[in-house]
Amino acid sequence: MLFPAEPFKIKVVEAIQKTSFEERDRLIRQAGYNVFMLPAEKIYIDLLTDSGTSAMSDNQWAGMMIGDESYAGSRNYFRLEETVRDIFGYQYIIPTHQGRMAENLLFNAMLKPGDIVPNNIHFDTTRANIEYNKGIALDLVIDEGFDPDTELPFKGNMDLRKLVRVIDQHGPQKIPLVMITITNNSGGGQPVSMENIRQTRVLLQKYNIPLIFDACRFAENCYFIKEGEHGYHNKSLKEIARELFSHGDGCTMSAKKDGLANIGGFLALNDPQIAEKATNLLIIVEGFPTYGGLAGRDLEAISRGLQEVLNEDYLHYRISQVRYLGQLLLEGQVPILRPIGGHAVYLNAKAFLPHIPKSQFPGQALAAELYRSAGIRSVEIGSLMFGHKDRETGEDVFPELELVRLAIPRRVYTTMHINYVAESLIEIYKKRYQIKGLKLVYEAPFLRHFTARLEEVDS
Numbered sequence: 001m002l003f004p005a006e007p008f009k010i011k012v013v014e015a016i017q018k019t020s021f022e023e024r025d026r027l028i029r030q031a032g033y034n035v036f037m038l039p040a041e042k043i044y045i046d047l048l049t050d051s052g053t054s055a056m057s058d059n060q061w062a063g064m065m066i067g068d069e070s071y072a073g074s075r076n077y078f079r080l081e082e083t084v085r086d087i088f089g090y091q092y093i094i095p096t097h098q099g100r101m102a103e104n105l106l107f108n109a110m111l112k113p114g115d116i117v118p119n120n121i122h123f124d125t126t127r128a129n130i131e132y133n134k135g136i137a138l139d140l141v142i143d144e145g146f147d148p149d150t151e152l153p154f155k156g157n158m159d160l161r162k163l164v165r166v167i168d169q170h171g172p173q174k175i176p177l178v179m180i181t182i183t184n185n186s187g188g189g190q191p192v193s194m195e196n197i198r199q200t201r202v203l204l205q206k207y208n209i210p211l212i213f214d215a216c217r218f219a220e221n222c223y224f225i226k227e228g229e230h231g232y233h234n235k236s237l238k239e240i241a242r243e244l245f246s247h248g249d250g251c252t253m254s255a256k257k258d259g260l261a262n263i264g265g266f267l268a269l270n271d272p273q274i275a276e277k278a279t280n281l282l283i284i285v286e287g288f289p290t291y292g293g294l295a296g297r298d299l300e301a302i303s304r305g306l307q308e309v310l311n312e313d314y315l316h317y318r319i320s321q322v323r324y325l326g327q328l329l330l331e332g333q334v335p336i337l338r339p340i341g342g343h344a345v346y347l348n349a350k351a352f353l354p355h356i357p358k359s360q361f362p363g364q365a366l367a368a369e370l371y372r373s374a375g376i377r378s379v380e381i382g383s384l385m386f387g388h389k390d391r392e393t394g395e396d397v398f399p400e401l402e403l404v405r406l407a408i409p410r411r412v413y414t415t416m417h418i419n420y421v422a423e424s425l426i427e428i429y430k431k432r433y434q435i436k437g438l439k440l441v442y443e444a445p446f447l448r449h450f451t452a453r454l455e456e457v458d459s
Helices: 022-030 058-064 075-088 100-108 124-132 159-168 193-207 217-230 237-246 274-287 295-310 312-331 362-374 415-428
Strands: 092-096 116-118 138-141 178-181 211-214 250-254 265-269 344-350 377-379 403-407 440-444 453-456
Touching: 022 362, 058 295, 075 092, 075 237, 075 265, 075 295, 092 100, 092 274, 092 415, 100 124, 100 211, 100 250, 100 265, 100 274, 116 159, 124 138, 124 362, 138 344, 159 193, 178 193, 193 237, 217 237, 217 312, 312 344, 312 415, 362 377, 362 415, 362 440
Parallel strands: 116 138, 116 178, 178 211, 211 250
Antiparallel strands: 092 265, 250 265, 344 403, 377 403, 440 453
């Protein structure tokens, strides 16, 4: 089993350290079994996220040397504006320090209390920003998107029948926008087809409802379209991206993913009134509209990263490396979500730890054990991240999927690192029934998984 050789060579290396099992056991207990609370220097392989963890290219680093740190009118902003308009096609480009601020600006400008925002599946910060602005976030992915074992090329697709029912039930006046997340992170990094996007657009035009993309992994989604959708094999990734975004009215973007940058993002829109509202808030909370909380050098790095990410050789390597890890795990009988997604391999924690009920956070228990056993940091996407109390009954509500995400940073780890991850998980799977469930001892009102503290449940 092979994936293509890296389309780059390594110029700079960063030392990483191994720790003992005893030290990791102590650290995970001190962290309240929350991998977010671990010191990064004690992580051997860090698969917590692919956000902001990319290795930037020599071209990006060179660009940072010409950063224009003018408070207003930085030339790097205008380069970013030109790049975003060229790829995404939207008129108004509002830079932010990362994607969640773009979400905050969007929902603050568009939502009223009680408004509904459908998506294929909202990710954590998207959902939190909607709920913070007193909206209601609905997940309307196709049914197959909730089945870890179903093989389907575009498993992130919006279910149009569900969307029609929501519109009919609540009325278009209660739905200020619809979102599609590309690729669908919370559903296993699964892509959305161009045909599904086109059909969603046609449907929403009947009701005059805007379509907004969560575009942070747009290039990976475009690669899946080129690879697996009829009529796109001979098109360039840039052509596919332009067509994709032509079906929308704007996007939020965390440039820490497919911008190949360590910080930054933007909100891109066509509606001048929404853009004006968002910009007015930006000035209060982020900074002047031509820097948006970023240094000029970061704006330049994002501009160059957005151009690099559409290189087909890079994306072929990127997707193949993730698939390589997934295939190794499948060969080792480790249960994962299929098909293998774009930026990460998702462990099916429910099948991995069938003896631990959702109320005892099997995904979080698996993430904690992966660190304790092998020094590998991952992230739970399940009952801790998305579980909550029902507003009316007070009963626990758990998400359909119970996953642990192994997010692969871009251009960072080698084949030997990937082999180590696979071998470690295969060994943990052999002793899975020794892993204990967890109970919460502290949780915050929003995004509780970032700061929650847990303890092992006595068996």
